Amino acid sequence: MKKKITFAGLLLICIMILSTISLTFGNFATATTGAANFLPNNFQPWADPKNTPPTLPLDTLNEIALSEEIADYITLVFIFQGYNNVEDIRNTNCDPATFKSTIGALSNYDKGVIYSKGHRTAYTHTCGNTHMGLIMHDNETSVADYEIGSLTSSKIKHAFIWHCETGIIPIGPNPDTCGYRGMPKAVTNNTSIAWWGTSGSQVYLGWNNTQVSGSPLPSGSPQYEWTLIGASSASYNYGDVAILYYGFAGSWGYSTADALIQLSYVLYGKSFADTSLAYWLVVYGNMYLGLP
Amino acid sequence: MQKHLTKNFVLLLVIVLLGASFFGAVLSPVTGQTIPTAVQDKTVDILENVMSVDLSKYALELKIAPLDGMPLSNNDRKLTNLIYTLTPLEINGENSAVTIYFMVEKDVVINYFVSVTSPQVITTTHYANQYEAVKGFLEKYQTHTNIDSKNLIAMLEGVDLTKDTTILKENIKLVLSTSSLFGEQTTLRWTYTVNGADYTVLDINVDAAGFVCAVYDSRALYKIGDTAINISKEQAIDIAIENLQSYSYDMPDGSVVKDFKVSRDKVEVVLSTSPVDYELRPYWDIRMMLDEVYPGSVYGVTAFVWANSGEVFSYSNIAIGGVINSDNLANHSDSGSASPDFVLMVGAVVVIVAVLMAMVMGMMIKKRCK
Numbered sequence: 001m002k003k004k005i006t007f008a009g010l011l012l013i014c015i016m017i018l019s020t021i022s023l024t025f026g027n028f029a030t031a032t033t034g035a036a037n038f039l040p041n042n043f044q045p046w047a048d049p050k051n052t053p054p055t056l057p058l059d060t061l062n063e064i065a066l067s068e069e070i071a072d073y074i075t076l077v078f079i080f081q082g083y084n085n086v087e088d089i090r091n092t093n094c095d096p097a098t099f100k101s102t103i104g105a106l107s108n109y110d111k112g113v114i115y116s117k118g119h120r121t122a123y124t125h126t127c128g129n130t131h132m133g134l135i136m137h138d139n140e141t142s143v144a145d146y147e148i149g150s151l152t153s154s155k156i157k158h159a160f161i162w163h164c165e166t167g168i169i170p171i172g173p174n175p176d177t178c179g180y181r182g183m184p185k186a187v188t189n190n191t192s193i194a195w196w197g198t199s200g201s202q203v204y205l206g207w208n209n210t211q212v213s214g215s216p217l218p219s220g221s222p223q224y225e226w227t228l229i230g231a232s233s234a235s236y237n238y239g240d241v242a243i244l245y246y247g248f249a250g251s252w253g254y255s256t257a258d259a260l261i262q263l264s265y266v267l268y269g270k271s272f273a274d275t276s277l278a279y280w281l282v283v284y285g286n287m288y289l290g291l292p
Numbered sequence: 293m294q295k296h297l298t299k300n301f302v303l304l305l306v307i308v309l310l311g312a313s314f315f316g317a318v319l320s321p322v323t324g325q326t327i328p329t330a331v332q333d334k335t336v337d338i339l340e341n342v343m344s345v346d347l348s349k350y351a352l353e354l355k356i357a358p359l360d361g362m363p364l365s366n367n368d369r370k371l372t373n374l375i376y377t378l379t380p381l382e383i384n385g386e387n388s389a390v391t392i393y394f395m396v397e398k399d400v401v402i403n404y405f406v407s408v409t410s411p412q413v414i415t416t417t418h419y420a421n422q423y424e425a426v427k428g429f430l431e432k433y434q435t436h437t438n439i440d441s442k443n444l445i446a447m448l449e450g451v452d453l454t455k456d457t458t459i460l461k462e463n464i465k466l467v468l469s470t471s472s473l474f475g476e477q478t479t480l481r482w483t484y485t486v487n488g489a490d491y492t493v494l495d496i497n498v499d500a501a502g503f504v505c506a507v508y509d510s511r512a513l514y515k516i517g518d519t520a521i522n523i524s525k526e527q528a529i530d531i532a533i534e535n536l537q538s539y540s541y542d543m544p545d546g547s548v549v550k551d552f553k554v555s556r557d558k559v560e561v562v563l564s565t566s567p568v569d570y571e572l573r574p575y576w577d578i579r580m581m582l583d584e585v586y587p588g589s590v591y592g593v594t595a596f597v598w599a600n601s602g603e604v605f606s607y608s609n610i611a612i613g614g615v616i617n618s619d620n621l622a623n624h625s626d627s628g629s630a631s632p633d634f635v636l637m638v639g640a641v642v643v644i645v646a647v648l649m650a651m652v653m654g655m656m657i658k659k660r661c662k
Contacts, residue, residue, distance in 0.1 A: 043543070043544040043545070056585065056586075056587050056588075056589070057543055057544070057545075057587045057588060058588070058589050058613075059544075059588055059589065060541050060542065060543060060544075060549075060587070060588030060590070060609065060611070061541070061542040061543055061544045062541060062542070062609075063588060063609075063611065064544055069363045070363065072363075073362065073363055117613075118613065119589070119613045120613065162613070163613055164612060164613040196473065207613075214560075214562060214579075215579075215610075216558070216560050216579045216580075216581045216591075216592055216610065217581065217591055217592065217610070217612075219612045220612050220613055221612060221613035222611070222612055222613070223588075223589060223609070223611035223612060223613060225608065225609055225611060226608060226609060226610055226611050226612075227594055227596075227606075227608035230564075232510070232566075232567075233366055233566050233567055234564070234566040234575060234577070234596050234605075234606060235365055235366040235566070235606075236364075236365055236366055237365050237608070239365065240364050240365055240366075243362050243363060243364055244362070244364070247359065247362050251357070252357060252373060252375065253375075254393075254407075255407065255408070255409050257408045257409070257474060258391075258393065258405075258407050258408060258409070261405060261408070261474070261506070262393060262395070262403075262405075265395060265402070265403040265405075265508050266359075266371065266395065269493055269495065269508055269510060270479070270481065270493075270495050270508060271405070271479065271495070271497055271506055271508075272473070272474075273471040273473040273474060273477070273479075274469060274471070274479050274481075274495075278471075278473060287408075288408070288409045
């Protein structure tokens with residue numbers, strides 16, 4: 001009788017351990033994943049643009065409303081991906097210290113995921129003017145590529161930096177004596193990340209500075225509120241690109257390449273390679289990867 | 293004794309199962325739904341009779357998900373995503389499954405494409421060259437859609453599929469373009485064109501092997517409305533500039549930005565079409581660069597003017613994220629730490645609860661044995 005009870009007890013404990021293991025690892029990723037969604041959108045009170053230097057508010061009311069709504073959606077996608085931790089850093093919380101500590105903390109996970117939407121700045125620097133940084137909410141401070149590069153690692157598996165010219169890697173030594181130049185290498189901490197590559201464990205999306213066909217000016221990242229150039233409907237804006245990308249690459253498990261193709265069919269009625277987004281919105285690393 | 297043991301075991305099992313199902317439900321990535329069988333049949337017909345996929349070689353799995361819950365700027369469209377995974381019955385390699393995406397709107401398959409990560413699809417038909425493959429595709433696709441495509445097929449006569457070109461024949465414009473972004477591909481785009489405005493479209497991508505790997509077709513989705521261009525390009529520019537005086541946008545502090553200055557030589561105009569209740573109408577897309585950067589990173593304003601009535605139906609800011617303050621220096625700070633790991637925390641709680649319950653049960657069993 002006693003043996004039977006001991007056996008039953010052991011069996012019970014085994015079942016409980018198995019249940020715990022399946023709960024912890026079964027439905028979710030086997031590796032741990034941390035994600036950070038930054039929204040350092042900015043508004044400064046109106047100032048005379050004729051002042052030197054001019055201080056113009058960077059975002060309209062409509063842009064801020066769209067940005068908040070899209071940030072909500074992307075955070076939700078990260079949560080539904082089952083990531084172990086999702087940081088949603090917005091507005092006044094988006095300062096250099098928080099930005100850097102959050103980026104750095106992603107190395108505590110097996111995989112790191114980053115999205116950031118805002119503006120960029122360039123540096124007059126002892127290392128030259130080819131470094132750039134992401135402007136924080138106060139429009140006074142920023143975080144430079146070389147600073148980001150010192151905090152990231154190859155654990156950053158997916159990043160989309162929706163700031164101006166974040167798809168550009170400056171020509172010349174990289175890293176230089178200050179560190180990484182340009183966001184693609186800095187964010188992925190990868191000196192050999194390939195342009196529209198098909199191998200590796202990382203994928204990065206950013207914006208080129210391109211004179212897009214049909215655009216009246218050379219453009220870095222479009223603001224969300226800008227109506228899509230050449231779309232199949234006059235009611236779509238660039239914010240829809242972000243929404244559909246995360247919808248397809250996240251919830252529906254598309255690769256980055258497939259997500260870009262599908263969102264282009266929905267918004268433009270043509271494949272990505274035939275839209276004005278091609279070579280403006282650029283991919284580094286393995287385009288066959290989606291969100292982890 | 294056994295009765296108590298069974299009772300406690302069942303109780304524990306229920307708790308564990310409830311917990312597992314709760315977390316599984318909350319974090320489930322894809323929500324399935326049903327769509328009319330006729331629509332599903334259409335996608336299978338495309339697989340079998342248009343793409344000529346050899347279905348005897350694959351096991352099919354289908355996932356269906358609506359594109360709702362997204363905060364898109366145009367939420368009138370009801371799109372449903374169908375994802376087919378075709379797993380070869382004879383495994384030839386690690387990643388030999390083929391994924392094919394379909395998008396359905398108003399029960400019409402508006403596009404489908406083979407994932408760029410997929411290997412070559414096993415088909416029942418083989419063509420001598422790209423030209424024969426495209427012609428063969430159009431004939432089969434015509435049968436599937438019941439839309440007369442003889443005029444589209446006729447336009448292929450004598451066309452070199454490796455060269456970018458544009459052909460206009462009556463109301464149909466065929467544009468051929470090649471790209472190598474996702475492998476060597478040729479795009480053929482037939483557009484129904486009236487008075488210089490593009491309406492419905494059939495757009496296909498054919499790879500180097502002659503396989504049509506992607507299709508977009510809006511012909512069955514949209515009706516064509518009033519195609520009259522009653523407003524000329526110059527009149528449209530006048531209307532846009534005149535009405536710009538009444539356009540303004542808000543800033544977060546309550547201030548209003550208005551009184552924009554544009555010069556006529558910095559205006560670009562494109563004639564396009566846009567749907568209203570699934571009916572395509574022509575409009576002038578008038579992009580006006582401003583004399584300086586306005587608050588909110590606004591470099592220009594686009595006016596949208598209906599080409600038949602002259603009504604301005606929308607404005608949009610041309611705005612980019614690259615306002616530069618060149619001398620900003622980054623603040624340095626010490627690293628902080630992120631929030632606790634959610635799943636590990638959940639796991640730890642479950643383990644503690646399970647161990648505690650096991651201990652209690654063990655004590656109960658021991659007590660009863662005595």
